[in-house]
Amino acid sequence: MSLPAAALHDSPVPAAALPPSPAAIAAVTQALAARFGNRLVTSLAVRQQHGHTLTWIPNMPPDAVVYPQSTAEVSEIVKLCAEHGVPVIAFGTGTSLEGHVNAIYGGVSIDMSQMKRIVAVHGEDLDVVVEAGVTRKELNEHLRDQGLMFPIDPGADASIGGMAATRASGTNAVRYGTMKDNVLALTAVMADGSVVKTSTRARKSSAGYDLTRLLVGSEGTLGIITEITLKLHGIPEAVAAGVCPFPSVKAACDATILTIQTGLPVARIELVDDVMIRGVNLHSKLGLPETTMLFVEFHGTEAGVKEQSERFGDIAAEFGGGPFEWATKAEDRSKLWQARHDAYWAAKALRPGFESVATDVCVPISRLAECVEETKKDIEASGLIAPIAGHVGDGNFHTQPLVDLDDAGEVERAQAFIDRLVKRALAMGGTCTGEHGVGQKKIKYLEQEHGAEALAVMRTLKRALDPRNILNPGKIIAL
Amino acid sequence: MSLPAAALHDSPVPAAALPPSPAAIAAVTQALAARFGNRLVTSLAVRQQHGHTLTWIPNMPPDAVVYPQSTAEVSEIVKLCAEHGVPVIAFGTGTSLEGHVNAIYGGVSIDMSQMKRIVAVHGEDLDVVVEAGVTRKELNEHLRDQGLMFPIDPGADASIGGMAATRASGTNAVRYGTMKDNVLALTAVMADGSVVKTSTRARKSSAGYDLTRLLVGSEGTLGIITEITLKLHGIPEAVAAGVCPFPSVKAACDATILTIQTGLPVARIELVDDVMIRGVNLHSKLGLPETTMLFVEFHGTEAGVKEQSERFGDIAAEFGGGPFEWATKAEDRSKLWQARHDAYWAAKALRPGFESVATDVCVPISRLAECVEETKKDIEASGLIAPIAGHVGDGNFHTQPLVDLDDAGEVERAQAFIDRLVKRALAMGGTCTGEHGVGQKKIKYLEQEHGAEALAVMRTLKRALDPRNILNPGKIIAL
Numbered sequence: 001m002s003l004p005a006a007a008l009h010d011s012p013v014p015a016a017a018l019p020p021s022p023a024a025i026a027a028v029t030q031a032l033a034a035r036f037g038n039r040l041v042t043s044l045a046v047r048q049q050h051g052h053t054l055t056w057i058p059n060m061p062p063d064a065v066v067y068p069q070s071t072a073e074v075s076e077i078v079k080l081c082a083e084h085g086v087p088v089i090a091f092g093t094g095t096s097l098e099g100h101v102n103a104i105y106g107g108v109s110i111d112m113s114q115m116k117r118i119v120a121v122h123g124e125d126l127d128v129v130v131e132a133g134v135t136r137k138e139l140n141e142h143l144r145d146q147g148l149m150f151p152i153d154p155g156a157d158a159s160i161g162g163m164a165a166t167r168a169s170g171t172n173a174v175r176y177g178t179m180k181d182n183v184l185a186l187t188a189v190m191a192d193g194s195v196v197k198t199s200t201r202a203r204k205s206s207a208g209y210d211l212t213r214l215l216v217g218s219e220g221t222l223g224i225i226t227e228i229t230l231k232l233h234g235i236p237e238a239v240a241a242g243v244c245p246f247p248s249v250k251a252a253c254d255a256t257i258l259t260i261q262t263g264l265p266v267a268r269i270e271l272v273d274d275v276m277i278r279g280v281n282l283h284s285k286l287g288l289p290e291t292t293m294l295f296v297e298f299h300g301t302e303a304g305v306k307e308q309s310e311r312f313g314d315i316a317a318e319f320g321g322g323p324f325e326w327a328t329k330a331e332d333r334s335k336l337w338q339a340r341h342d343a344y345w346a347a348k349a350l351r352p353g354f355e356s357v358a359t360d361v362c363v364p365i366s367r368l369a370e371c372v373e374e375t376k377k378d379i380e381a382s383g384l385i386a387p388i389a390g391h392v393g394d395g396n397f398h399t400q401p402l403v404d405l406d407d408a409g410e411v412e413r414a415q416a417f418i419d420r421l422v423k424r425a426l427a428m429g430g431t432c433t434g435e436h437g438v439g440q441k442k443i444k445y446l447e448q449e450h451g452a453e454a455l456a457v458m459r460t461l462k463r464a465l466d467p468r469n470i471l472n473p474g475k476i477i478a479l
Numbered sequence: 480m481s482l483p484a485a486a487l488h489d490s491p492v493p494a495a496a497l498p499p500s501p502a503a504i505a506a507v508t509q510a511l512a513a514r515f516g517n518r519l520v521t522s523l524a525v526r527q528q529h530g531h532t533l534t535w536i537p538n539m540p541p542d543a544v545v546y547p548q549s550t551a552e553v554s555e556i557v558k559l560c561a562e563h564g565v566p567v568i569a570f571g572t573g574t575s576l577e578g579h580v581n582a583i584y585g586g587v588s589i590d591m592s593q594m595k596r597i598v599a600v601h602g603e604d605l606d607v608v609v610e611a612g613v614t615r616k617e618l619n620e621h622l623r624d625q626g627l628m629f630p631i632d633p634g635a636d637a638s639i640g641g642m643a644a645t646r647a648s649g650t651n652a653v654r655y656g657t658m659k660d661n662v663l664a665l666t667a668v669m670a671d672g673s674v675v676k677t678s679t680r681a682r683k684s685s686a687g688y689d690l691t692r693l694l695v696g697s698e699g700t701l702g703i704i705t706e707i708t709l710k711l712h713g714i715p716e717a718v719a720a721g722v723c724p725f726p727s728v729k730a731a732c733d734a735t736i737l738t739i740q741t742g743l744p745v746a747r748i749e750l751v752d753d754v755m756i757r758g759v760n761l762h763s764k765l766g767l768p769e770t771t772m773l774f775v776e777f778h779g780t781e782a783g784v785k786e787q788s789e790r791f792g793d794i795a796a797e798f799g800g801g802p803f804e805w806a807t808k809a810e811d812r813s814k815l816w817q818a819r820h821d822a823y824w825a826a827k828a829l830r831p832g833f834e835s836v837a838t839d840v841c842v843p844i845s846r847l848a849e850c851v852e853e854t855k856k857d858i859e860a861s862g863l864i865a866p867i868a869g870h871v872g873d874g875n876f877h878t879q880p881l882v883d884l885d886d887a888g889e890v891e892r893a894q895a896f897i898d899r900l901v902k903r904a905l906a907m908g909g910t911c912t913g914e915h916g917v918g919q920k921k922i923k924y925l926e927q928e929h930g931a932e933a934l935a936v937m938r939t940l941k942r943a944l945d946p947r948n949i950l951n952p953g954k955i956i957a958l
Binding site for chain 1: 601603604605606645646647648652656657659660669673674675676677678679680681682683684685686687688689690692693695696697701712713736739740741742783839841842843844845873874875904905908909910911912913914915916917921924925928929930932933935936937939940941942943944955956
């Protein structure tokens, strides 16, 4: 290289010493208490809840939790923390799966739950402006009367800010895209407390660097998202949903591949394997046959969804699947999707008391059947209990090993299995994370996935935008 | 701010002195000639062609033009130029409209026309990997036999690299999105010559910062795009297209708004005003009635496009438009779209020999009718000849003033008109550029649109990734 490698990476501002000194923490906590009163909390229970993660990563509580009510307050908090070199970690609903909200170096958790204003609904433009603490269910509740919906659905009732920060997606992404595709603009507080509005409400723009997409998926490491402008969609005239059993995981994946390749506009196509179905039956008191299933949904006109459902039934039959039983009644659909959404908890029913570990690979659709099949064999060979569910229309699936954390051998086997799973997905042209994000535990896979040069660029961005390394330090890029 | 403002902006590497010294230019040119032989050209005609822009911005030719044949060669060229502080400007087909390829400070134009490999078509995954010099028509020619298409269509037969670099879109964006939505991954050469692969072929990923979207729309100022992985779509079973006359621009816009708001899945919906139709008739020897028209296209099944065309006809009638004459025969459609695509040249037929100036605002769809109407009145009041055409389904439209560059008063009136047009669009929540990009002439609007804080972040990104300011200097962000 013609420029010394360090040239692109050095920052003129020294990074804060992490962890911050007890004096720095005390100064920040006292100043926040004086400013925010009982909206600054330091009790252990609340701090632990804000380090809580739905994973096997240990709880790392922040030193304090503060509840701002506006972007201006978030800016004040960040400026104060920046002055003292104290980390700030944005907190939505705590439903992320990779330790995103853990305070590795201590610091202040900024809980967005008091920022719940739905600022403006522009029905005629199919967009909405919300504060970061609004959850997706709250938003849809608010929109329903106007015939509008926000389709992105990661399962958990996550906050919109958190969903943007992790580039979330979920069951509807095959039809409606991910958060990357559905955020029109963001307001974010940067590392120096400055407030940035990334874009306008125009549907498209070529006006400069895409700061929106730079912040979506940045997990609070480049800025704290406080307000989001989202695309909306009309509630479809008709919805058809159903389940379809398959003789094997391979048959279900092959049916999915053909569905996508023929351009059938499926709104959701979810794989649930036989092991997961057993959990779903236990948890949701259902009597589904314990074989691999596809949960499928179509959105359109009455005639359209009927035609599409029938076409899907034909495709399923080609691979020995079926019958595809579908319904357009809302109650039937709700019960079905509740069962699918509860899969995370259902899985735990298979081995009560053990820790559930999330995995999240995504591969090009042509490799899906192969990847899922090899993974299932690997689970068996590893002696693990690990049900599989996935948003297979995107090539994204989750295995969920249930691990006895007191059994060091089992923990090691589970970790080795996950490492192989990621390696397998990367070898097939895929990614280590389709939608959960990097957080703490996937940092080690990023270089394998992106290469050293791309990692260097990411590191340069982090250093440029957060030179003191106070924004959620230790996530995505461990400087 | 708790950190000094300069802290985020200072770079430890001194920016190259621009323009570079004659000695630096000579050293680079000699080294490139020794390495690339007749693939290094310094003749005035070729240099001028590489500074050529389809606008009123003066031609600013580079000092030399080089024709690499691989990413590795681009990397070599960039390393050499970086060493000597000489600017590098990527060149696709030269069809950009804001002076993107002009060599403001001289330097080396990297012409991608010898990088035309279609590296891999993955039909089963609906994606393709191409080198940056492949044009959209070349790609579609290659794909046709496989029943696949790349729908993004900016009118000109632009290179895929150039389209990615300007975040292009065009007539099909209302249905298929823009380049932002259709690029899965990029290979780019960064300012230090390092080669970065931004992502995998997975349909979605949450694995770190979105380098793909950071480079899409960066106009060669953050990296030089050499290879692109694009999403593809199946060629639709049926296509229906037609034209629909309207009594006024307002009526046509109102019909567009209702079409979008009711969720009719239109693939193209193009406004051409009465003035532009006159040009189209002159240029394409057509006999269209000289009134505002919508050119509309639907993609789907035979039954689907029929139903949609009929629904659109009903909407048009509500606003006094129609009859909507549509056809599904390929020849009829081609002639129609050729006429629409030739609008740029057609407009020039209205005032032969005068310069055509491109404008490109985009507003939320609810404000479209108002924005176009006010603009039309402004054109009349300004005494300009400026036909209007637009991708109105996205709220994006172009006026194209035809200006006598020898008449200083007219040039001033045209510029004042454009300034008012942008101000009007921004006041309505829109953007100064929907798809053309910033280049040279829109830099002055960026702060109005994004605010000083967002501009500071963009500047920080530019300084971090191109500390010597050698990548297309003077575009987007004038450091």
